[in-house]
Amino acid sequence: MRLGELTYPNNPKIHDDRKVIKITSLKITEQQYKFFLPGHKADRFFEGNNIIIRRQNSVHDPLKHFGLYILSRYAHFPLSSKLWLTSSGRIPTRSFFMNRIQKFFDSSVAGQSMHAGGATHLTEQGVAPAIIQAIGCWATDTFQIYI
Numbered sequence: 079m080r081l082g083e084l085t086y087p088n089n090p091k092i093h094d095d096r097k098v099i100k101i102t103s104l105k106i107t108e109q110q111y112k113f114f115l116p117g118h119k120a121d122r123f124f125e126g127n128n129i130i131i132r133r134q135n136s137v138h139d140p141l142k143h144f145g146l147y148i149l150s151r152y153a154h155f156p157l158s159s160k161l162w163l164t165s166s167g168r169i170p171t172r173s174f175f176m177n178r179i180q181k182f183f184d185s186s187v188a189g190q191s192m193h194a195g196g197a198t199h200l201t202e203q204g205v206a207p208a209i210i211q212a213i214g215c216w217a218t219d220t221f222q223i224y225i
Contacts, residue, residue, distance in 0.1 A: 080215070083115055084162055086169045098169060099161040104148075109133050111144055113161055194224040 086093045096117060103114035112130040133141040151158075155167050164170050200210045207222065214221055 081172060081175060084170070085172045085175050088171050088173050093169075100159055101161045102159070104161060106145075106148070109141075111141060194221070197221045197224050 083097070084099075099113055099115060105112050110130055110132045112128055114126055115129050116126045117124055131140050131144065133139055151161075151163055154165070155163055158167060160169055162169060164174060197210050197214055197216075200213065201207075205213075207219075210216075211219065211221060
């Protein structure tokens with residue numbers, strides 16, 4: 079997934095509710111959670127994709143942290159149809175996310191560097207370049223510059 083698929087653009091004039099991830103698409107099990115991504119820029123046929131996040135045996139287990147988010151989200155905004163919300167009940171914007179990421183990383187880290195960092199991480203895990211290209215929706219082999 080890309081940052082643009084989790085957030086709204088900063089410009090309200092180009093917000094598109096058809097691309098918003100709905101809470102009704104969420105399924106949680108003991109081993110994973112998944113949701114439906116209705117559309118994105120690499121989805122040429124507008125079919126959408128199921129995003130699956132699996133439990134990991136680590137301090138940074140995404141299922142644990144997502145569970146805490148969902149409990150809070152349902153407690154504060156039980157009637158909202160959107161999956162991802164800020165504490166004010168709004169869909170986060172790109173600048174909302176980037177302002178928070180800058181609290182943890184220096185100013186050299188941006189949305190695109192996280193994309194490149196993902197390619198590097200997958201390479202370190204032994205994932206084949208063709209798979210990295212598909213996962214990252216890289217249209218060309220440009221990602222190889224980063225790995």
